[in-house]
Structures are given as structure tokens and as C-alpha cells.
Amino acid sequence: MAAQRDTAGKIVILTGAGISAESGLGTFRDEGGLWAQHRIEDVATPEGFARNPRLVHDFYNARRAQAAEAAPNAAHTALARLQADYPGEVILVTQNVDGLHEMAGARAIHMHGALEGALCAACGARWQAPPVMCPDDPCPKCTRPATRPDIVWFGEMPYFMDEIAAHLEDCETFAAIGTSGQVYPAAGFVQEAAYAGAHTVELNLNDSDTSRSFAEHRVGPASRIVPQWVDELLTR
Numbered sequence: 070m071a072a073q074r075d076t077a078g079k080i081v082i083l084t085g086a087g088i089s090a091e092s093g094l095g096t097f098r099d100e101g102g103l104w105a106q107h108r109i110e111d112v113a114t115p116e117g118f119a120r121n122p123r124l125v126h127d128f129y130n131a132r133r134a135q136a137a138e139a140a141p142n143a144a145h146t147a148l149a150r151l152q153a154d155y156p157g158e159v160i161l162v163t164q165n166v167d168g169l170h171e172m173a174g175a176r177a178i179h180m181h182g183a184l185e186g187a188l189c190a191a192c193g194a195r196w197q198a199p200p201v202m203c204p205d206d207p208c209p210k211c212t213r214p215a216t217r218p219d220i221v222w223f224g225e226m227p228y229f230m231d232e233i234a235a236h237l238e239d240c241e242t243f244a245a246i247g248t249s250g251q252v253y254p255a256a257g258f259v260q261e262a263a264y265a266g267a268h269t270v271e272l273n274l275n276d277s278d279t280s281r282s283f284a285e286h287r288v289g290p291a292s293r294i295v296p297q298w299v300d301e302l303l304t305r
Contacts, residue, residue: 077157078241080302081267082148083258084163084170084177087247087274088291092139094167113222122204122217129218130201132166133184137200141173144246144295149175151299160236162229164248164255166220180227180255186219195219227254237261244298246272247291250279259283272298 086094111117112128141149152159152175161177163170166184170177182188187198189208196209198218206216221227237243243262248271250256259282263269270285271277272294280286287294 077155079158079160079236079239080151080155080242080244081160081162081236081240081258081262083243083245083248083255084148084161084165085246085248085255086165087249088144088295089139089142089165089167089169090247090274091142091144091290091292092167092169094136094139094165094169109223113220114224115222116224118217118222125217126202126204129184129220133198133200136167136169136184139167139169141169142292144291145169145173145175147296147299148246149173151302152176154303157241160240162233162236162255162258164252178229178233180221180229180233182218182220182228184218184220188217188219189213189215190217191215230254233258234261237267238265240265240267242270243267244270244272245277245279245283246295248273248277248279250277270298 107128112125118125148161152161161170161175162180163177164181166182168183168185185198187196187202189211191213192208192211194208194210202216202218205214207214208216237258240262243259245259248255256279259269259279269283270287271280271283272287272291274290287298
């Protein structure tokens with residue numbers, strides 16, 4: 070098996086909100102969900118947090134509680150199986166802040182942070198977030214009441230960008246699963262991978278804003294098309 074791992078091409082997979090939708094976690098565009106009740110400017114920007122930190126904390130407390138009750142679906146478990154059984158490297162990058170990839174047994178790079186994390190806006194310390202966070206929670210390192218969710222908001226730089234860029238430069242296959250193609254820099258990953266010579270494939274419920282940039286398309290629910298794609302990769 071070790072020899073196979075040296076020759077199998079690297080796969081880089083980007084996942085977005087669509088992969089978790091079937092686990093009950095809504096996307097930006099879902100009607101009636103948490104996002105439909107708030108403006109993005111109010112709950113997902115540094116300016117919104119500065120204006121009303123309690124509103125932002127309440128929003129992410131609700132998201133944290135919702136994610137804690139969710140379970141991975143067949144798409145999550147299929148990607149975990151791919152990481153475990155593929156004879157090469159599988160890099161999983163997610164825009165999602167839930168922990169469903171990890172619950173399924175996968176390892177993921179969380180470019181937009183994670184609900185389970187807390188961050189001090191004053192000193193940069195990080196720690197495990199409690200189920201409920203408040204604006205006056207003291208930082209365990211500097212004690213200042215400047216705690217916030219460790220989430221990358223609109224207008225902030227995503228995490229691990231240098232590491233992700235290096236993976237995109239030397240992957241053989243790039244796949245995007247359940248992404249809208251509207252949020253940069255992630256929406257530009259397909260162009261980076263294609264420029265480096267990778268085969269690109271989109272797996273989505275509908276066309277995205279970047280569908281035309283992909284060489285291959287698979288349309289349908291993630292819980293169906295992702296396991297099918299993984300089976301093909303593991304048996305070819």
C-alpha cells in the first residue's frame with residue numbers, strides 16, 4: 070500500500086454549505102432558517118460585531134446548538150472513507166464551520182474557522198468555545214472582555230491560505246462539493262487548480278456561479294452523488 074500512496078495523484082476537495090444541508094444545517098439562501106432571520110452585515114462582519122456583539126453571540130450560540138444536534142450524512146462519511154482508503158493524499162478544505170467532517174472521521178482544513186472555537190479580539194488567544202458565549206466573557210489569557218467566535222467573517226482573510234494554495238498547485242484532481250461559487254477566495258480555487266493542470270469536477274445540487282469553470286459536473290443531492298463519486302475513485 071505504501072508504494073501505491075507514492076504514485077496516486079493528490080485530490081483536493083472543497084466543501085461548502087450544500088454538503089451539510091441534508092444534515093439539517095441551512096445555507097445562506099434557505100428560507101426560514103437562521104440566516105433568513107438576520108442580515109449578513111449584522112451577524113457575519115467585524116462591523117456588525119462592533120455594533121452589537123450580543124446579537125452576534127446570540128446568533129452563533131444558536132448555530133452552535135444547531136450543529137451540536139446534527140449528524141454527518143452519507144456525503145460526509147463517503148469523504149472520510151476516501152481519506153482512509155484512497156492510495157494517495159486527500160486534502161479536505163471546508164468553508165463550513167460545523168464539525169460534521171470530523172464527526173464522520175475525516176480531517177479537514179477549516180478555512181472559515183469553526184463554531185467550536187473562541188478567539189480573543191484583543192490578544193489573539195484561542196480556546197474551546199463553551200456552548201453559550203457572551204460579550205462580557207473574559208479572555209482566559211489576557212482577561213479582557215473581548216471574546217468572539219473564531220469564525221472568519223466577510224471582509225476578513227480566511228485561514229491557512231498559503232497551505233491551501235500549495236495543495237492546489239500540485240493536485241491531480243480538484244473537486245468542489247455543495248459550494249455556491251459566490252464567496253472568494255474559495256470561488257477561485259477551481260481556476261488555480263485548473264491552471265496547475267488538475268482535472269476539475271463540481272458536485273452540486275444545482276449549477277453554481279463557477280460551474281462553467283469545471284471540466285466535469287455531477288448534479289444531485291450530495292448524499293447520493295458524493296458516495297457514487299468516491300466509489301469510482303476507489304475502484305478505478
